[in-house]
Every structure is written in C-alpha cells, then in structure tokens.
Amino acid sequence: MSTASLVFSGRGPVSDATAARVRAAAQELAYAGPNPLASSLRQGRTGTVGVVVEGRLGDAFGDPFALTVLDGLARELDAIPAALLLLPREPGDDSRLLAQLGAAAVDAVVFALCGPRDDPAVDLLAGRGIPMIAAGAPVDPRVPQLLVAERAASAEVARLLVGLGHTRIGHITLPLAPRVPTGPVAPAQVALASYPDGAARALGVLDVAPDARVVQTTIADVASGEQAARLLLGVPAHERPTAIIAQSDVLAAGVLRVAADLGLRVPEDLSVTGFDGLDLPWVDVRLTTVVQDGQARGRALGAMVAAALSGASVRTTHFPTHLRLGETTGPPPTR
Template sequence: MLPTRRCPLSQRTTLADVAAAAGVSVSTASLAFSGAGPIAAATRERVLAAAAELDYSGPNPLGRQLRSGRSGIVGVVVGDALRRSFRDPVSVQMLDGLVGTLGEMNLGVLLIPGPTDPSEPPVDPLVLSAAMDVAVLLWASGSADPVLAALRRRGVPTVVVEGIPEPDVATVGIEDRQGIAQVAQHLVDLGHRRIACVALPFDRTRGEGVVDAERLAQVQWQITRRRLDGMYDAGVQPVAVYETPASLVEHGAAAGRALLSGADRPTAVLCQSDLLASGVVLAARELGLAVPGDVSVAGFDGLDLPWLAPDVLTTVAQPLAEKGAEVGRSVARLLEGTYPPPVVMPVELRVGTTTGPAPA
C-alpha cells in the first residue's frame, strides 16, 4: 500500500508558524504584514525576520480578500472578441492607460470578451459570476444594455466608457460628436458635397454593407449613433452609409471598394475610425484613385500609422491612454463609495494629407 502523500498546500508555512517563531500572537504577526495598526518597529522586524527564515512570503491573498470583502479585481468587458480587440490600437492604448492606473492601486484586471456571433448569449458567464469589485464597460449600448443590466442586478459598481450618463454608473467619454462635426465641416469647406460615411457596428449583429433608412434607424451602439449625429450636425447628408462589423483595416478596405467602384462615386469618405479610414485609402490605391486628388478620406482616433506612408490621415485625435487612466480614476472613486460626475474629454482635428479640395 502506497503511503499517503500530503497536499503541497498543507505543507506551506502559515502565519501561525511565523508568529510562534517570533514569539508573538497571530494577530500581532498579521499587523506586521499589513502595516496597519499599532505595532513596535522592533516587533515588526522580529516577525519579518522569522518570516524570512521560514521562507514565508505573506498571508494568503484569498483569505485577505475574504476578510476585506473585496476581490482586488476589476472586470473589463471589452464588448468584442479579444482577438479583434487586440488588433485595434484604440483598445490597446486605452487598456494600457487603464491597467497602468489600476496597477498603481494594486488592482488586477479580468478581461471579459463579448460574443463573437449574434447567436451567442449577449452576456458572458463571467459577468454573471466572476468576483469583481468594479466593472468597466468599453462598449455599452445604452440603458437597456444586457451586460449593464446584469451588473446592476449583482450590485457591481460600474464605469461605462462613452456611454450615456446615468445616476447609478460612472461615465467617461470624449467629445466625439463635436469632433466628427468638425471633420465633416472640414470636408464641406473643401467643397465636397458627395460625402459617404463608413460607420462602426450598429449593434451586436455586426452587419456589413450599404444600409438603408430603416437600418439607420436601428443603431443601438452609442458611439456609432453619436458619430452619425455629428456628421448630420455639420449639415452632411451622406450619399451612402456603409456599416462595418468591426473597426479593422480589412473592413474599411471592403467598404472602400464598394463605395469607390462606381462611376458616381463620392468625392470624400468620412470614416468613424482611423483603421476604417486607412482601409479606404488602401482600396482607393487598388482602384487607381489618387488620395486626395480623386477622393478625400478622413478618420477618427488620431492613431500613428507609419505603414500608410506617404499618406498621413486627416483625423480627429482623442486622448486614448489618458482616457484609460481617467477610467481608472473613476474606478478608484467607486471603490471609495462615491459616484464621480461624468467626465467628457476633448478631441482635436488634425488635418493630414488625405483630404483636399473636391475634384472639379
């Protein structure tokens, strides 16, 4: 008969072992590690020396979480498949700012993807069950968003990025409606009247192609809606709106081929992201069209795209990393038990080489 083997976890040195070696109570040893409460410096040094001798790194973090009632985790719902999100510099730069800020607060991040297919449930099981102190929604459709509704039922404090300000959530956004209006007015001032639009996804069905008025009335995602409204604010009634399933170069290229292949092509294409705009530029090159001589192209985000050289996109720049950091600061306020006021960050029109006067 084989001898019974002890689980490696049961062989670990415990806080009680350290307390015994240091000749103090377990509660005193705990204070030495937490840094909280009254404890003499000499006593703390004795406890830490005993811990080092016994190769003890500190109290079990799970036990500490259970005692504090917190997990130390922020759930970040990206709203799309992770493989697509990590191909988008907008998501990556904003997450970098967010994670860096949370790291300074000793908080971890749980990335939660969105559904990859409309037939999948709209709410990932992690949203329903994972331990998290605060949730961050990067793509919320509005008050009826099923993910936001699930978090509300759980009582999880939530930060919504570029969503609708509401009293029971924190919101961080940008002046994207005004920014799109600026770049649309820029095109109008250059003499363009036949302007097409390449839009971000309308909803979780992620359709693709030129849409009609009925489909335009069905836009659910607030980012897409605001950027369409900004175009209308500038008085632009687009000759065509092309819906894309994601903000990726290949979807912009597909839109460009569809919009620029006909004889009655637009003289300018206004895109709701820089990746979509860069795809339109590549499609124009494929079709033998000069940018901006034959067609002007503008985007949104302010990304550095050296591979698009010699073209430099006309774009509306947003503070991506700082936006992520601001989301992190909103998380901190929620952990303190207060709802911060909505934050709206400015954007800036940057004119590049891809826009010029409308062709005669």
C-alpha cells in the same frame, strides 16, 4: 498565525531564521499559503477590476485604439493597486458574459470600449453592489460615463469637407449593431442603432451631409475598411464619392489602400478622414482625423474607478477631442 501571515505576505519585519522555520513547517504540512479568496473577503476587496470587451479578446488586441485605452486604464489602476480582468462579450450573445460576471470576484467593472446601449449586465452588477464606469455605453443612470462629443466631432469633419466643396461624401461606420454584415445602411436605420458611439458619429455626418452614402462594417479593422471602401468606390466615376469619412483611423487605412489600388490620388482625387488620432506605422501620410488620446482616456476611466472605490461620488464627465488637419483632405477634383 500573525507571524506566518507576515512571512507569506512578505510585508513584515520577520527575521530570516524565523521565516525559514515558517516555510519549513509549511512544507512539512503541505501548506501552499493563505487562500487569496478568504483574504479578499476579510479585506472587502479583491484587487481586481473587470473590463468588458466587445467581441473576442483577439479583436481587442488587434485594435490599436483599444490597446491604448487599456494601457492607460492599467497604468492608472496600478496605483490602487488593481489588476485587470478582461471579460469578452460575443456580439449578440450576453450569456457567457453574464455567467462570468455572476461568478467573478471584482471590485468594479469598466465598459471601456464601444458596446450596446442597453445591457443586462447593469442589472446584475447593480444587484451585487459593484460600481460601474462606462465610456458611452451602456446608457443607464446607474453608470457614470466618460463621454466624447461623438456627434459634434463628426459634424466638424463633415463641415470641413463640405467647406472644401465636396458634395458626394461616403461614410464608413463602426458596427452599428451586433453581428451586422458590411454593407450599405439607410439613414433612417442609423438612429435605431444599438451601439451609440457609431450611431452618434454617423448622425453627425448626416446632420451636415444628409445625402452621404453610409456603409457599416462588421468590425473596426483595416480589412473591413477596404471592403467598405470598395462598395463606395466601385461605381462609375461620376457617382463615386470625392470624400470618405471613416469612423476610425484603421478603417481609414483600409480606404487609403483601396484608393491606391484603384489609382486614386489622395487628396487630389479622394479626400479621406479618420477618427482617433492614432500613429499608424503602415500609413505613410498624415491623416486628417479627430484626435482622442486613447491612453489619457483610459487613465481618466481609471481615475473614475479609483474614486468610486474610495467611496467618492462619481459623475458623468466629458473627454475632449480636436480635429487635426493632415495631408489627406483637399478640394474635390475639378474634372
């Protein structure tokens, strides 16, 4: 049995002749090799880490920031080694995710991207004794977090624009709750949002510019940024914002497209800011944005997973960001 195991694993000092005899015997018996599930039960590890993705998988693959985080996470987990199992959650419907988590053989679960503050998956996973790591949500004492100072970072952007003289500011948010339509949001609604990252960024803007007009999006992509920007900019010139703070760089890219369509110069007529610090090849100006290194963030999450799997105590920690000044912000127009 041990010789056959060494042959199939490819990790033992077995001669070529012996290996050939084992494979010939296996072929004669129609034996396909060791059962990986049985092997994982013996080892107490599956070699797989689950990653919860909000929305369809296609949405995550279309989000440049999500891809950088997943890339960094995968690179860090290579050292364990562990594979990633992506588990999508339909917004507002936990049933499919809970069914998958209930049946999935995983060593740990990472909530790597934005998600709901309260999550029934936590109770399920805690009941199975599976370690969890999150990047801001779900908010639960059983889930160590890698946190970004979302509110403070957005407040810094708003202070920059107010300091430049802007008094009419628009704010385009990530989805604040599942299945939301793109449209205006009252400031009082922001604090009640179920997605804490979008809520914190919006509150940071409102801390500094309480009269800012807030528009939430359905999904963080360029098209949603365009749709939200048209709602903010499609008003008489004397009511139009002179600055728009977008909660992601891809949303800001949508704003830049609409500004060009409307003949608005950036930053002479309209200042635009983003969040993430992405290198977007279709944006031909250097965006003023809050930089958070997505790959480094993914690696940090991976390091927390590795520590948890080694039996170490994992605590909530903070991930740094910084404001990068670009070519898309300036004083408001004087006319």
